[in-house]
Amino acid sequence: MARHDIEAARTFLFVPATRPDRFDKAVGSGADVVIIDLEDAVAPDQKAGARANVEKWLASGGRAAVRVNGRNTVWFGDDLAVAARATAVVVAKAESAADVAAVGARYGSGLPVVPLVETPRGLYASREICETAGVVRVAFGNVDFAAETGVDPASHTALSAARSHLVYASAAAGCAPPIDGVTTSVKDPEALSADTRHARELGFTAKLLIHPSQVGAVAELLSPSPQEIRWARDLLASSTGGVGTHDGHMIDEPVLRRARQIAARAASGGAVPDQT
The missing domain is CATH 3.20.20.60 (Phosphoenolpyruvate-binding domains)
Incomplete structure (x- = not known):
């Protein structure tokens, strides 16, 4: 392993x-x-x-x-x-x-x-x-x-x-x-x-x-929820770098880092399937 x-x-x-x-x-x-x-x-x-x-x-x-x-x-x-x-x-x-x-x-x-x-x-x-x-x-x-x-x-x-x-x-x-x-x-x-x-x-x-x-x-x-995954992906897709906003919330590097972590966990298999 x-x-x-x-x-x-x-x-x-x-x-x-x-x-x-x-x-x-x-x-x-x-x-x-x-x-x-x-x-x-x-x-x-x-x-x-x-x-x-x-x-x-x-x-x-x-x-x-x-x-x-x-x-x-x-x-x-x-x-x-x-x-x-x-x-x-x-x-x-x-x-x-x-x-x-x-x-x-x-x-x-x-x-x-x-x-x-x-x-x-x-x-x-x-x-x-x-x-x-x-x-x-x-x-x-x-x-x-x-x-x-x-x-x-x-x-x-x-x-x-x-x-x-x-x-x-x-x-x-x-x-x-x-x-x-x-x-x-x-x-x-x-x-x-x-x-x-x-x-x-x-x-x-x-x-x-x-x-x-x-x-x-x-x-x-312990897996990212479908809602967390959608948030992370939408945020990363909309970000142009630097400080900005997304859905009324500030986006800066620490926020982007959390989004990347969630996306990485989802990609590794630690995600709950979206049932919607």
């Missing part, structure tokens, strides 16, 4: 490394990126077997990213060893540039890296993490972060500052917008919708998912 594919992806679906029977099903879910999880979804006494599952499936032609345990764990080196054929490496508990650079030291900058920022320490290091060679975009580990700070992981208010910090760090480093954390309820579409809309409003353009049933709704919510 090329760097651009990771940058443009909207849906990242986790599947436990202990469930190889679900790997192909996850790929068939329509998720843009499947992440086989060697970290939280795998108990310590199951790590070796889980790595064997991943290695066998990837060797047979399977295509997925792999979440590895953090650099400061005893499993990190062995996890990296089976990630050579992965489409990307998702680094758990990233708290410094060194935590991420270890992937590049082993495989070079050609293997895309997605650090998971899950602690306040990682949040304050997010600018340097984003600037590390190989990093495509960062993801927010809202559940772990909430546990570290003693707040409800479902609270938009409590975690808004942390989310915005990741958006700003990503933009400052020239990374793609970050990936939001999970919605833990798989049977509450209203919560999923509210979480996704909130993340999008803050500047996130992708989300981590824990169940295939979440894929379609999140993909739609």
Whole structure:
């Protein structure tokens, strides 16, 4: 999977490394990126077997990213060893540039890296993490972060500052917008919708998912609407450069830049079909 594919992806679906029977099903879910999880979804006494599952499936032609345990764990080196054929490496508990650079030291900058920022320490290091060679975009580990700070992981208010910090760090480093954390309820579409809309409003353009049933709704919510696409295309078509007006609103370079971003996302496939 090329760097651009990771940058443009909207849906990242986790599947436990202990469930190889679900790997192909996850790929068939329509998720843009499947992440086989060697970290939280795998108990310590199951790590070796889980790595064997991943290695066998990837060797047979399977295509997925792999979440590895953090650099400061005893499993990190062995996890990296089976990630050579992965489409990307998702680094758990990233708290410094060194935590991420270890992937590049082993495989070079050609293997895309997605650090998971899950602690306040990682949040304050997010600018340097984003600037590390190989990093495509960062993801927010809202559940772990909430546990570290003693707040409800479902609270938009409590975690808004942390989310915005990741958006700003990503933009400052020239990374793609970050990936939001999970919605833990798989049977509450209203919560999923509210979480996704909130993340999008803050500047996130992708989300981590824990169940295939979440894929379609999140993909739609994170895609430019037909109205946004028409606005962007009409504005770009009418612009002659410099400052002007369109439908009674001022047009200048920042407005044009937003229109270009929407048009680019629509062109990459992240658009909702116009039903009118």
